[in-house]
Amino acid sequence: MTNSLLAALAAVALPGMACFAQTAQDLGLSEHSSFTFPDGGRDPFLPIGWQKPQEMLPAEVGHAPAAPILKPEMFVVTSISVDRIRLAIINGKPYGEGEMFSIQTQTEDKRVLKVQVLTIQDGSVTLGSGSLRLSCPLRLSLQQPVKKP
Numbered sequence: 001m002t003n004s005l006l007a008a009l010a011a012v013a014l015p016g017m018a019c020f021a022q023t024a025q026d027l028g029l030s031e032h033s034s035f036t037f038p039d040g041g042r043d044p045f046l047p048i049g050w051q052k053p054q055e056m057l058p059a060e061v062g063h064a065p066a067a068p069i070l071k072p073e074m075f076v077v078t079s080i081s082v083d084r085i086r087l088a089i090i091n092g093k094p095y096g097e098g099e100m101f102s103i104q105t106q107t108e109d110k111r112v113l114k115v116q117v118l119t120i121q122d123g124s125v126t127l128g129s130g131s132l133r134l135s136c137p138l139r140l141s142l143q144q145p146v147k148k149p
Contacts, residue, residue, distance in 0.1 A: 070127065070132050075136045077136050077137065097117055097120050101114075
């Protein structure tokens with residue numbers, strides 16, 4: 001019984017093992033795969049609808065746009081809290097350390113800058129935008145309220 005089982009197993013397995021004895025050249029396989037698509041065709045490896053971004057050139061050759069500048073005059077720090085949660089009132093709105101907000105520049109192009117509150121210390125706030133850093137002091141209002149007669 002065991003001999004007949006082994007004979008049947010060998011009859012099934014041996015013809016299948018013959019295909020492994022062939023080389024890649026015998027099967028007509030190449031060494032490397034390649035892919036070329038016709039000019040103007042869509043690359044199938046990119047998402048549908050994706051378009052290659054066009055190269056951006058400055059409007060005038062040799063004139064790069066001016067880098068935005070943070071100035072202390074752009075920010076009015078009216079109150080600072082350095083208790084458990086550090087908060088600062090900047091331009092009339094409360095912000096904590098690490099928060100981001102937008103501000104529009106006063107230049108002719110009216111760019112909008114993303115500004116992050118880096119640190120809040122007693123008497124000043126450090127703000128950052130990209131690689132720019134700015135320390136804004138607390139501005140105290142020295143105006144006395146007008147008394148009505």
